[in-house]
Amino acid sequence: MSRTRILILGGGYVGLYTALTLMRRAKDAVDVTVIDRRPYMTYAPFLPEAAAGSIEPRHAVVPLRRELKGARVLQGKVETIDHASRSVTATTDLGETLTLDYDHIVIALGAVSRTLPIPGLADFGLGFKYVEEAINLRNRVLGRIARAATTTDPALRRRLLTFVFVGGGFAGVEAFAETEDMARAALRYYPELKHDDLNFVMVEAMGRILPEMGPDMGAYTVTELERRGMRVLLETRLESCIDGHVALSNGEAFEADTVVWTAGVKPSPVIQSSDLPLGPRGHVNTAATLQVIDDSGIPLPGAWAAGDCAQVPNLVEGEGDWCAPSAQHAVRQAKHLGRNIAAHLAGRPLAEYKHKHLGVVASLGLNKGVASTMGIKLRGWPAWVMHRTYHLLAIPTFNRKARVALDWTAAVFFRRDLVSMGRLHEPRRAFEEAARS
Ligand SMILES: Cc1cc2nc3c(=O)[nH]c(=O)nc-3n(C[C@H](O)[C@H](O)[C@H](O)COP(=O)(O)OP(=O)(O)OC[C@H]3O[C@@H](n4cnc5c(N)ncnc54)[C@H](O)[C@@H]3O)c2cc1C
Structure with missing residues (x-):
């Protein structure tokens, strides 16, 4: 039986934990590829201590290849996402273009600094x-x-x-x-x-x-x-x-x-040019199952998202509220997402993400x-x-x-x-x- 190709865009909190969960839960059913601009996951809460010299900066990052044995780890910048044809392009540091095809995609691209047009x-x-x-x-x-x-x-x-x-x-x-x-x-x-x-x-x-x-x-x-x-x-x-x-x-x-x-931060810019449905603030729109959904709330087959780039309903707070961008949500959503993909592949029902912020x-x-x-x-x-x-x-x-x-x-x-x-x-x-x- 051929394995399902899972392509994870971004190797931060969501990318790392989704890949680890998938390889634990559906090891024999999936081929996991993770692509990130950096060869490591950044543990952002330790950046202030790294800047202050209390932690060696290298210790605030987690090398992806070391932790994701069994997955394919690529270094490159995701440039385009065309979900209709299930294809992503990325450029490497050498300027080469990679074309990556997939069966399921996980959008885990996080956020970038949200700046304003302030002179200088x-x-x-x-x-x-x-x-x-x-x-x-x-x-x-x-x-x-x-x-x-x-x-x-x-x-x-x-x-x-x-x-x-x-x-x-x-x-x-x-x-x-x-x-x-x-x-x-x-x-x-x-x-x-x-x-x-x-x-x-x-x-x-x-x-x-x-x-x-x-x-x-x-x-x-x-x-x-x-x-x-x-x-x-x-x-x-x-x-x-x-x-x-x-x-x-x-x-x-x-x-x-x-x-x-x-x-403040805003979702990674590459998703703006993709064909994925976005929410009002530019995030990938998801259901509580972490499936990407269109404007009518219908899941797009094979598309999943979580973390800072996603608009995930906050079921604890109720209708109209979204999970705030935080590591606490990102880690839990990632594990949930990994379990839901494994459940989907096994024909089991999906569970909804619900977490009360600690x-x-x-x-x-x-x-x-x-x-x-x-x-x-x-x-x-x-x-x-x-x-x-x-x-x-x-x-x-x-x-x-x-x-x-x-x-x-x-x-x-x-x-x-x-x-x-x-x-x-x-x-x-x-x-x-x-x-x-
Ligand atoms: C200084 C700082 C301190 C923080 N402290 C806390 C805290 O104490 N508690 C807390 O809950 N949260 C904290 N956060 C927030 C937390 O770090 C984020 O909510 C969390 O990282 C979100 O996870 P993510 O996987 O969505 O995104 P990220 O962890 O940012 O991962 C996104 C990944 O995508 C990659 N990427 C982006 N664009 C591309 C592209 N085009 N091509 C390839 N790769 C790409 C990036 O390199 C990155 O590795 C802090 C954030 C910062 C900046």
């Missing part, structure tokens, strides 16, 4: 979704501190030490707080600089941050960050940041060498955090311990759990590494200079 943002802003962006931010902040310590120009020093984060969701707040915590720790080695020289500014268009945690925890976090000398500007928008000249909607204007954009935990730097889970709200050290415990249990594979735990243990004895590897971003420079001399 596309040229000057930094994203914070991927491990390379976390590494870049860490090297940039530490590099700017080193430069600020050597310049005699006060205006340049102020610009180098001004770090603007736009967007106060939990990813933005964690990146903001963790990076400041690292910068403050780094000042220990720079007697030329004072803590007051650091200028960390968060800009949030709404009247609160951390909306996922409720108003009281958002207000507590603002107070906590301000107590540390950081500025949190609510009901304020970034109007422009051309070449680092930042202008805000409250009339403030100042120079900043670093602007990080963490103001809450959110966020780290605000070493020993500091906030948590709101199952009606329990924690602040400070207990929340931070809960954050670390939860994510250590949640990161896939024993290998990654052990490596992250060792990173944390080493930092207790030797303090975290606070050296900028900024030259990583121009690896040929030394050789070029040598060749020219």
Whole structure:
């Protein structure tokens, strides 16, 4: 009997867990192919700690080929999805085009940064979704501190030490707080600089941050960050940041060498040009069974989707509500999706996805955090311990759990590494200079 060809687009949370579930549940019935631009799954909740030097960035990713033995793993960028002819095209890093045919497709392409047409943002802003962006931010902040310590120009020093984060969701707040915590720790080695020289500014268009945690925890976090000398500007928008000249909607204007954009996500753009039915916000429309559905709610044979790129009904909240983009949903939806495909192939009925969100935990730097889970709200050290415990249990594979735990243990004895590897971003420079001399 020929095996059913399952093509999984994206090897993030949904891609990895769907493939693992399928290979466990329907091993002999399927040929699984996973394609992703990157050779690894990114454990995004650890990116703020990777940016802050508490975790080695390599340990915040899970290599796909190592974990998906028995599946075909391809590296390439998905360019087109033509479900009518059950065909996908992708380009490799070498520019070659791959054509991939399938029987069932799983859309697991996640989301990208949702930007606005703000002057200067596309040229000057930094994203914070991927491990390379976390590494870049860490090297940039530490590099700017080193430069600020050597310049005699006060205006340049102020610009180098001004770090603007736009967007106060939990990813933005964690990146903001963790990076400041690292910068403050780094000042220990720079007697030329004072803590007051650091200028960390968060800009949030709404009247609160951390909306996922409720108003009281958002207000507590603002107070906590301000107590540390950081500025949190609510009901304020970034109007422009051309070449680092930042202008805000409250009339403030100042120079900043670093602007990080963490103001939300939108579904991966490739699905816009596909022939799959999309919801009002550009997500792939799915039923609670995670089958892709058309505008009348009829499932498209052979098409499935989950995670940040999908609009999945939230059966806990009821009619008209959709599951929020979160790792918590993505993992559970992926396992559910894998089980449903296996059930479909075996001729069994499909089950509906239903999960009550357990809450959110966020780290605000070493020993500091906030948590709101199952009606329990924690602040400070207990929340931070809960954050670390939860994510250590949640990161896939024993290998990654052990490596992250060792990173944390080493930092207790030797303090975290606070050296900028900024030259990583121009690896040929030394050789070029040598060749020219
Ligand atoms: C900094 C940060 C912190 C977060 N912290 C938390 C947290 O604490 N708790 C929580 O619940 N959630 C958190 N999230 C959200 C969580 O990471 C996402 O909800 C989750 O990753 C969604 O899973 P996914 O599989 O849908 O997408 P992803 O995990 O993003 O996977 C999508 C994959 O598709 C690939 N891809 C995209 N386009 C293409 C293409 N054209 N061709 C090939 N491959 C492509 C990408 O490379 C990626 O590997 C955080 C997110 C960020 C950015």
